[in-house]
Amino acid sequence: MGNNGSEPSPGQATADRRVPLxxxxxLESELQEAIDAYRSGWLCxxxxxxxxxxxxxxxxxxxxxxxxxxxxxxxHIACVAAGLGPGDTAIVPSxxxxxxxxxxxVTGATPRFAExxxxxxxxxxxxxxxxxIEPSTKAIVAMSYGxxxxxxxxxxxxxxxxxxxLIEDAAHASGSWQDGRHVGTFGVAGAxxxxxxKNLGIGEGGMLLCDDAEVARRARALRWHGISASTWERxxxxxxxxxxxxxxxxxxxxxxRAALANARLRRLDEDNRRRAEVDAAYRAAFAGGEGxxxxxxxxxxxxxSHCVFAVVLDEEIDRAAFREHLSARxxxxxxxxxxxxxxxxxxxPAAALPLTEAxxxxxxxxxxxxxxxxxxxGLVIEAALEAVTAVDEExxxxxxxxxxxxxxx
Ligand SMILES: *Cc1c(COP(=O)(O)O)cnc(C)c1O
Numbered sequence: 001m002g003n004n005g006s007e008p009s010p011g012q013a014t015a016d017r018r019v020p021l022x023x024x025x026x027l028e029s030e031l032q033e034a035i036d037a038y039r040s041g042w043l044c045x046x047x048x049x050x051x052x053x054x055x056x057x058x059x060x061x062x063x064x065x066x067x068x069x070x071x072x073x074x075x076h077i078a079c080v081a082a083g084l085g086p087g088d089t090a091i092v093p094s095x096x097x098x099x100x101x102x103x104x105x106v107t108g109a110t111p112r113f114a115e116x117x118x119x120x121x122x123x124x125x126x127x128x129x130x131x132x133i134e135p136s137t138k139a140i141v142a143m144s145y146g147x148x149x150x151x152x153x154x155x156x157x158x159x160x161x162x163x164x165x166l167i168e169d170a171a172h173a174s175g176s177w178q179d180g181r182h183v184g185t186f187g188v189a190g191a192x193x194x195x196x197x198k199n200l201g202i203g204e205g206g207m208l209l210c211d212d213a214e215v216a217r218r219a220r221a222l223r224w225h226g227i228s229a230s231t232w233e234r235x236x237x238x239x240x241x242x243x244x245x246x247x248x249x250x251x252x253x254x255x256x257r258a259a260l261a262n263a264r265l266r267r268l269d270e271d272n273r274r275r276a277e278v279d280a281a282y283r284a285a286f287a288g289g290e291g292x293x294x295x296x297x298x299x300x301x302x303x304x305s306h307c308v309f310a311v312v313l314d315e316e317i318d319r320a321a322f323r324e325h326l327s328a329r330x331x332x333x334x335x336x337x338x339x340x341x342x343x344x345x346x347x348x349p350a351a352a353l354p355l356t357e358a359x360x361x362x363x364x365x366x367x368x369x370x371x372x373x374x375x376x377x378g379l380v381i382e383a384a385l386e387a388v389t390a391v392d393e394e395x396x397x398x399x400x401x402x403x404x405x406x407x408x409x
Contacts, residue, residue: 017379021332022369034257034260043255044254048256062185062210068253069206071169075169077222085107088136089110091139092111093124101141101343111141115354121150139167146305146310147173147174149177153179167188168187174200190209190210225249278306291388292312310336325383325390331379338360
């Protein structure tokens with residue numbers, strides 16, 4: 001492990017004994033596929049993107065898959081395709097990433113922030129979403145927290161019954177299934193992320209999934225300035241003309257990245273199986289009520305991507321001190337997510353959401369990635385259990401003196 005031959009002293013973080021929150025890994029053979037794409041001379045969106053889209057349809061069961069520059073881009077396209085605009089409202093969990101809500105807000109529509117199901121089930125509650133429906137409501141934007149499918153089937157039923165569009169932020173959910181259905185295929189459109197820390201991390205990139213041919217046609221046009229056919233399609237069809245059908249964006253991916261994403265997709269199930277083992281080891285270690293509680297495990301019929309592993313700390317535990325303790329042992333942690341309902345960007349203070357606020361104040365995300373080594377897992381467990389005790393015994397005065405540590409995104 002070490003490059004100087006000396007063992008790190010116990011209890012001390014060294015450069016060799018750090019556990020990152022996530023560790024994106026690309027294999028040499030996968031990098032070679034990107035190099036091949038660069039050498040082919042076709043650098044923008046082309047045949048490798050089409051291959052990735054076909055693989056995504058085959059993997060997820062979606063009728064259509066449209067590769068884009070990011071999950072945020074896919075969410076924006078989905079909101080435009082759902083017809084969101086000024087005067088409309090869309091229901092969204094406050095416990096989401098900024099991209100989830102920004103996609104609604106940039107169309108001119110207003111987000112309405114809804115409560116999560118429970119403190120150990122921090123995903124959008126279908127009952128809470130239903131209670132917020134008003135005449136202006138046009139869509140529900142759900143988010144698969146950490147890759148948990150959550151109440152996605154209930155939300156799909158609700159959207160259908162009330163005539164609303166269900167859009168899925170499935171950034172965490174590559175390889176998440178509920179009753180044989182891939183998350184991101186329950187609504188009008190779903191968005192996956194290829195951002196570095198996600199299960200299909202390649203740097204930047206995303207995928208819009210949908211079943212409806214008209215939504216797919218619009219999504220393809222919107223990712224390319226609203227133009228009716230791509231350069232590749234025009235060249236293949238020898239059709240040099242194009243028309244601008246509506247105002248669109250440049251949300252294209254490029255072929256070298258599409259090649260990387262396609263290569264990663266082939267090992268997604270194996271990666272997620274490894275993540276599930278890490279998840280199981282954490283759950284076993286934290287099962288004794290030591291002051292930290294993992295999220296509710298996926299029920300029968302669900303397979304989760306295990307993109308994030310979050311624990312909820314007991315109320316009396318100082319989270320900043322807990323995180324500092326882990327950091328001192330070389331263990332990186334994060335917070336998913338600060339709640340958004342009071343953010344000034346979305347109109348400032350909104351109605352209180354007690355479960356969301358409690359979760360957001362007490363949750364900590366621990367490292368999880370497929371190639372995590374046993375010593376890394378052991379160190380996280382040991383440091384977390386130790387931190388709970390240490391922080392609990394610390395006199396309140398020294399806690400108060402400490403400023404809260406930074407929140408990561
Ligand atoms: C990462 C993330 C996004 C954005 O994904 P990009 O591909 O970086 O645009 C959206 N929603 C959630 C919940 C995320 O974690």
